[in-house]
Every structure is written in structure tokens, then in C-alpha cells.
Amino acid sequence: MTLYTDLNFELTDEQIAIKEETHKFAKEVLRPASIELDKIQDPGEVIKSDLFWDTMKKGYELGYHTIFIPDSWGGLGTDPLETHIVLEELAWGSVDFAIGIGVSSFPAFFAAMVPTDRLAEDIIAPFCECKDASIVGCWGITEPEHGNDTLCPFTPQFSDPDITGQVTARLDGDSFIIDGQKSAWVSNGTIATHALLYLTIDPSMGMAGGGICIVPLDLPGVKKGQPLDKIGQRALNQGELYFDQVRVPKDYMLVDQESYDAMLDLTLSTANAAMGAMFVGVARAAYEEALDYAKQRIQGGKPLFEHQMIKHKLFNMFTKIEAARALSRAAMIYNYNNTPPRIEYSIASKVFCTSTAFEVTSDAVQIFGGNGLSREYPIEKFFRDARAGLIEDGANDSLMITAAHHL
Numbered sequence: 113m114t115l116y117t118d119l120n121f122e123l124t125d126e127q128i129a130i131k132e133e134t135h136k137f138a139k140e141v142l143r144p145a146s147i148e149l150d151k152i153q154d155p156g157e158v159i160k161s162d163l164f165w166d167t168m169k170k171g172y173e174l175g176y177h178t179i180f181i182p183d184s185w186g187g188l189g190t191d192p193l194e195t196h197i198v199l200e201e202l203a204w205g206s207v208d209f210a211i212g213i214g215v216s217s218f219p220a221f222f223a224a225m226v227p228t229d230r231l232a233e234d235i236i237a238p239f240c241e242c243k244d245a246s247i248v249g250c251w252g253i254t255e256p257e258h259g260n261d262t263l264c265p266f267t268p269q270f271s272d273p274d275i276t277g278q279v280t281a282r283l284d285g286d287s288f289i290i291d292g293q294k295s296a297w298v299s300n301g302t303i304a305t306h307a308l309l310y311l312t313i314d315p316s317m318g319m320a321g322g323g324i325c326i327v328p329l330d331l332p333g334v335k336k337g338q339p340l341d342k343i344g345q346r347a348l349n350q351g352e353l354y355f356d357q358v359r360v361p362k363d364y365m366l367v368d369q370e371s372y373d374a375m376l377d378l379t380l381s382t383a384n385a386a387m388g389a390m391f392v393g394v395a396r397a398a399y400e401e402a403l404d405y406a407k408q409r410i411q412g413g414k415p416l417f418e419h420q421m422i423k424h425k426l427f428n429m430f431t432k433i434e435a436a437r438a439l440s441r442a443a444m445i446y447n448y449n450n451t452p453p454r455i456e457y458s459i460a461s462k463v464f465c466t467s468t469a470f471e472v473t474s475d476a477v478q479i480f481g482g483n484g485l486s487r488e489y490p491i492e493k494f495f496r497d498a499r500a501g502l503i504e505d506g507a508n509d510s511l512m513i514t515a516a517h518h519l
Contacts, residue, residue, distance in 0.1 A: 115365070116396060127197065128195055131197045131260075132388040134201035135205075137200050137205070138206070139297070142205030142206035143204075143205040143206055145167040145206065145209070146167075146205070149163060151487070152346070154466070155338075155342075159302065159303050164347065165245060167347075168209075168212070169245045169316055171213045171245075172243050172245045175187075176188065176202065177242070178219065178220075178239070178315050180217045180218075181220055181221055185220075185224050186236075186241065192444050195235050195448065196444045199386055200393040203390035204394070204396055205393075207345060207391070207393065207394050207501075211345055214386060215249065215250060216247075216248045216300060216307040216320055217494075218251045219326045223236050225366075228363060231364075235299070235306070235326060250299060250308070250508070251310075251383075251504060254294065254297045254298070255295050256295050258277060258319075258506050259295075260511070260514075261275060261319060262310065262319060263506045264513075265320070265374075265455075266375070270318060270319045270434060271317060272319075273318050274310055275317060275318050275320070276318060277292070277315075279312065280315070281312070286363075287359045288359070288362060288364075289327070290311060290333075290356070292354075293352060296349055297504070298350060298351060298352065299348060299350055299504075300349035300350075301337070302350075305328065305329055307329055307353060308324065308326060310322060310324055322372040322376070323366075327358065331358050332358070332459055333355060333356040334354070334358055335356070335361075336351060337352030338351060342500070344493070345498045351414035358378040377453065378454060379493050381454075383458075384458035384462035385387060385461055386442050387462045388458070388464070391466045392469075393468040394473065394498050394501070395465070396472040398427045398429075398476035399433055401489070402429070402476035402491070404427055406422050406479055418481065429475055429476070432468045435468075436465045436469075439465070440456070440461040443457040456512075456518045457516065459506075459511045462505065462506070462508070463508045463512060466502050470498045470502060473491070473495040474498075477491050477492065477495050
């Protein structure tokens, strides 16, 4: 088994074992499944396939769906460094499955941050005990008319009363009544059983007047759209959610408008740091394939690797990946250990690592030449997967403006 050289001499035997076990799962299960599912033209057929659900179930059996949940609640209980190691390896195998499995934890993860007996019984314990992927969470934040403007807490425009969300909640006795629509970019949207829903409670406060609510998606008034058909990450299910007079217990509103800015800041810091780690894995996957190919492919009477231009390109890819890992690890370790987090570091990690993945996968396609465009090799899939990373969890150019505000 080939693994990258870890420059951290302080890794314990247990942490090394975590890396090796996750890599084995990514290599033997995630990558083959994601490549096969990528070939299915209809995204509706992807989520009907036994291969998709068998792969999800294997991830659940190993506990990866609980990676963000403390072991005190039955979660995987990894520390920030171990979390980075696991996410990089999962995404090395399949960034689409890595994101889907990671996002599935969001309702239980946030419930564990503000726990009550009811949340523990209804949400946290059942999810952590789930081993068959029968409980799947999603993160519902983007809307048809709102994308990156939902992701800029503590900025002046976030409190502009002329800019408000499309999914609203109003208190009615012991329940909240929810109305509105989330866009097609909700990860796990059409397969989820529960949503961690970001919505508007007080529109006079603009986007800052929001709340975060757990919504069971089998409630009356909930409707799901069709799975989104997209160029990359095709094993990651995404789709719209509609809410029509959906009545949710008051206890399921985890965060109200008084603390929404702070909790959104925490959400974005957590998610962007995770994206940084995962796209290091995507970049590494492409680099390793290109390196192996360059040693085998004969051009001009010798292996590609013996040509100086190819050596130069590969070393540049290697350097970018090492820099991306160093930044993303540092950002994750700092922000997962500190409240409030320094959001600019998580955004820097997300922006730098997704950009690195796109550049490295593009260079890998170039090294493969015409073969890099062929579906016979996984490189073109890595390239398509990497392109999505520049947009998802916040488009990089807009995220940079949000982060700059905190400088």
C-alpha cells in the first residue's frame, strides 16, 4: 500500500493505523464505486443502485458518518488531526462519497453542540447507532435566489433588511411553521431523512435574522426535487427541498436569530476546513496517477518521467499538495480547537486547497495527453470533481471577500 510521507513525527501508532485503514477502505471500496457510478447518466438511477447504498452502508459500518461527533455521544471521536487524516484519505478515494458521508452528520453534529434529552433521544443516539445508512442528514442553506450571500456572517451586507432568505419560520405555540424552498445544491437533499435547515426567523435583520432547525423530511408538507445532473461528483446526491406549512417541534430549533451569526461562522469554519482537507486528497489522487503513468508511458524512446518538462510539472504538483496539506491541517487543528474560530483560516484553506486540486488535476490531464480525456482512466473524473470544489461550500471568489472582512 502506497501512502504519502507524513512529515509529522509525532503521529501515534493509532493515528498511523487510522490513516492506513481509511486508505484501504478508500482504495478498495470508495474509488471503484464512485468510478462505476460516475458512468450512470441518470442521477436518479445512481441513488437507486445497490452499489450506491452498499457503499454508503460500508461507510456507516466503519463509523465515518459520525466523524464530527464526539465519542461521548457515540461518534468516531477523532481529534482534529485525525479528522484531517480521515477526510483526506476518504476524498483520495472519492470526494463525492466523502462529502456525502460527512454532510450526513450535520443534524446530529449540531444537535450534539446544544443537546437536550429530546434531541439526544430523537436525533443524536439513533444517528450514531445507525449502521445501514437508513438515517441520512443534509445541510440546507442555499436558496434559488441566495447562494454566497448566505455565507458572510458579521459582514455589513449580512444585516441588510432588503436581503432576506426564502425559507422562513414563524413560531406557533410549541411549533415552528416552515415555508419556502432550498435550491438544488443541497448535498444529500433527495436521499436525506433529516435536514439541518438554515432559515429566516426575523427578516427585519436581513440574513442575520436566521435560525438553524432540524427538520425530519417525512413530515407533512415536505417535498423533494429531482436529483441534480452535474458534471462532477456524480455519486454525491444533490437536490431541491420544498416546505409548505411544515410544522416542526419548537425544541428542534437549535439556534435563533440572537446567535445565528456566531453559529453560521462556526458552520462555515467547520465545513470549509473539511473541504480543504478533502481536496488535498483529490489533488493527491490525480498526482499519484500522473506519476505512475509518467513512469510507464513511453514517448520519444523513453518514459515520460525522463523528460525534464514532465519532471518539472510533477514536482510542482507535489510541492503544491504538500503546501495545501500543511495549511489545511493547521487551519483545522486551530479552528476545531477554538471557539469562536478564525474563519479566515478555514476559508484560506478551502480556497487554496480547492484551487490546488483544480490546478493539479488539470496538469495531470496534460501529462496523460489524449488519454487524460478518455474515460478509460480516472483522471478526467478527478478533474471534473475538482472543478466543483471551486464553487461548492461557497464560491472561492466570494468567500475571499468574506474572509478579507475579518482581516
